[in-house]
Amino acid sequence: MIKAEAVDKTTVINILSYSFKDNQSVKYVVRNDINSFERIKALMDYSFEMCSMFGEVWMTDDKKGCALILYPQNKKTTARSLWLNIRLIFQAISIFGVSKTLKREAKIQQIQPNEKMAYLWFIGVDPTFQKKGVGSKLLMQIISRFSEMNLPLYLETSTQKNIPWYQSFGFEIYNQMTLGYSLSFLKRRPDH
Incomplete structure (x- = not known):
């Protein structure tokens, strides 16, 4: 596993966009229209940037799989994070979806524990290499x-x-929520 760099951003965005193009949670957030796939790419771009600032972006050695890790305890409001949020609204969510997305995020925040953690935001594998152990090895x-x-x-x-x-x-599984689809919350304690 290698740490992704800025030059890997397009590869990471493409892997995650194709991996999550049919994902219910992503579809709930991203405006569903003729440009849905481009909107998913904008969401993955946002996620890459946020994890670059407040977490880590990892790739498999062959760059066929990737994972975005966020440290929620390190997240803070900066001029850059505000700009990224505004860009996300216009490129992925749309003004009409902001309220729904904010309500969803507030519900998730109520369920997530307030402790120091690593949050696995996205993990994906290039579709042509799925079901070959790439994701398992990365995880x-x-x-x-x-x-x-x-x-x-x-x-x-x-x-x-x-x-x-x-x-x-x-x-x-430590909790579940229904938002028109089922969202399961999972945790893994460190091995000792």
Whole structure:
């Protein structure tokens, strides 16, 4: 696993955009119209930038898979983060979706614990390399990293078929929410 750099941004955005183009949670946030895929790319661009500022972006050695990790405890309002939020509204969410998105985020914030953590925002694999162990290897490396840092790893998923996969790596469901789709909250404590 290698740390992504600015030159890897397009590759990361493409991997995640194709990996999440049918994701219910992403579709809930992103305005659904003729430009939906471009809007998903804008969301992934935003996520890449936020994790570059307040977390980490990791890639597999062959750059076929990637993961965006956010440290919520490090997140703060800056001129750049404000600009990114404004750009996200116009490029991905639309003015009409802001209220719905803010309500969703507030509900999620109520469920997420207020503790020092690593938040696995997105993990994806180039579609031509999916189901070949690339994502599993990356997730194992991420788990190892955060176990060494003694940080719990949190995530949400709206893809119910992925829950057994996460559970096979020691994640446990700690809450669920319905927003017109089911959103499951998972956590994994560091190995000791």
